[in-house]
Amino acid sequence: MPPMSLLGQVTKVGFMQNTATVTVSRFVFHPKTGKRLERSKKYLTHDAENTLRMQDTVLIRNCPPISARKRFTLEKVVKSPEREREALHARQAAEAALHSPERPASEAQPSQA
Numbered sequence: 148m149p150p151m152s153l154l155g156q157v158t159k160v161g162f163m164q165n166t167a168t169v170t171v172s173r174f175v176f177h178p179k180t181g182k183r184l185e186r187s188k189k190y191l192t193h194d195a196e197n198t199l200r201m202q203d204t205v206l207i208r209n210c211p212p213i214s215a216r217k218r219f220t221l222e223k224v225v226k227s228p229e230r231e232r233e234a235l236h237a238r239q240a241a242e243a244a245l246h247s248p249e250r251p252a253s254e255a256q257p258s259q260a
Contacts, residue, residue, distance in 0.1 A: 150208060152222060157203040158189065166217060167192050167199045169207055191217040203227045 159168035172187040191214075192199075192207050199205065204226040207219040 152206055152208050153190070153219070154204065154206055154225065155190070157199050157201055157205060160194075160199050160201060163191075165194055165197060167194045167221075169205060169219070171207075190219045193217055193220040195221075199224070200227060200229045202229065 153169075153171045155169040155171035157167050158170045169190050169192045170187050171190060172185055174183050175186055176183055190207065192205070193210070193213050199221065203224055205224050206222040208222045209218055210220045212218055213220070
């Protein structure tokens with residue numbers, strides 16, 4: 148089989164060690180009506196570092212069989228919404244820490260007189 152790369156979305160991760168399920172979608176036209184139909188197929192993909200998360204868009208490449216049903220390996224992560232969201236939250240927290248006024252030590256603790 149020649150090298151084949153597919154672009155898909157991670158639909159299941161964390162249930163099997165070093166494995167994620169990637170759904171690859173394609174569009175076909177119905178022969179009679181001409182309507183566009185979405186066809187999808189799920190592939191078990193080898194993820195050696197367990198880095199994939201749900202809804203990641205990934206590029207997978209076929210490889211020699213790793214297990215009975217696993218024939219693809221992770222090439223690269225194209226887009227990761229969860230990582231982008233975490234990076235945004237970290238950036239916002241850092242900006243908030245820089246812009247928050249620091250209270251002097253005398254105001255921080257009330258006197259106990």
